Amino acid sequence: EPEVTQTPSHQVTQMGQEVILRCVPISNHLYFYWYRQILGQKVEFLVSFYNNEISEKSEIFDDQFSVERPDGSNFTLKIRSTKLEDSAMYFCAGSGTNSDTQYFGPGTRLTVL
Amino acid sequence: QKEVEQNSGPLSVPEGAIASLNCTYSDRVSQSFFWYRQYSGKSPELIMSIYSNGDKEDGRFTAQLNKASQYVSLLIRDSQPSDSATYLCAVNRGGTNAGKSTFGDGTTLTVKP
Numbered sequence: 250e251p252e253v254t255q256t257p258s259h260q261v262t263q264m265g266q267e268v269i270l271r272c273v274p275i276s277n278h279l280y281f282y283w284y285r286q287i288l289g290q291k292v293e294f295l296v297s298f299y300n301n302e303i304s305e306k307s308e309i310f311d312d313q314f315s316v317e318r319p320d321g322s323n324f325t326l327k328i329r330s331t332k333l334e335d336s337a338m339y340f341c342a343g344s345g346t347n348s349d350t351q352y353f354g355p356g357t358r359l360t361v362l
Numbered sequence: 363q364k365e366v367e368q369n370s371g372p373l374s375v376p377e378g379a380i381a382s383l384n385c386t387y388s389d390r391v392s393q394s395f396f397w398y399r400q401y402s403g404k405s406p407e408l409i410m411s412i413y414s415n416g417d418k419e420d421g422r423f424t425a426q427l428n429k430a431s432q433y434v435s436l437l438i439r440d441s442q443p444s445d446s447a448t449y450l451c452a453v454n455r456g457g458t459n460a461g462k463s464t465f466g467d468g469t470t471l472t473v474k475p
Binding site (some may be wrong): 280282284290291292293294297299304305307338340344346348349350351352353354355356 | 393394396398404405406407408411413450452454455456461462463464465466467468
């Protein structure tokens with residue numbers, strides 16, 4: 250059964266550094282998402298991506314964040330200048346339609362020191 | 363009012379009992395409803411999706427949806443210790459929406475042997 254994969258599983262970085270989180274969605278999915286979950290809190294929507302552009306973004310997804318699907322398979326989330334409060338689990342997800350089930354990757358744990 | 367509200371936990375049931383998890387949502391145009399299971403430190407794993415009013419059964423799991431009451435529930439029959447996890451209710455507007463899913467805070471279930 251196809252799965253969403255994410256790398257790295259754990260990223261430790263210094264405050265102010267740039268990080269890129271990578272995801273390989275399921276190949277026949279068309280909609281892609283990033284969510285985050287701060288420890289002990291709920292899963293929060295960051296951004297959705299369809300047809301090579303952002304469809305919707307949350308208030309969390311400010312100018313420090315960007316997404317890209319550079320080669321038709323990888324889907325990346327970049328944080329330009331990390332802050333302590335960016336420490337969280339970041340989940341990539343994908344779906345076939347915008348109302349269909351979203352399948353989540355295993356997540357990247359980002360720790361900002 | 364929270365967009366998606368789940369019954370506060372933790373919920374504890376003995377092995378073999380029925381566990382009942384509840385969720386209400388505020389957006390009346392919501393079209394897709396999902397129950398995910400999340401083990402500590404892991405990503406959400408889909409348990410059930412439901413789109414129409416009524417019941418949907420899959421093995422030991424039954425999802426119930428009542429759009430008029432803006433209510434969705436999950437029943438777990440013959441609960442097993444392996445069902446011990448946090449259960450997340452997620453709601454999606456579908457339609458022209460970009461596919462953002464809004465999650466509740468989760469209900470932590472413990473099944474005692």
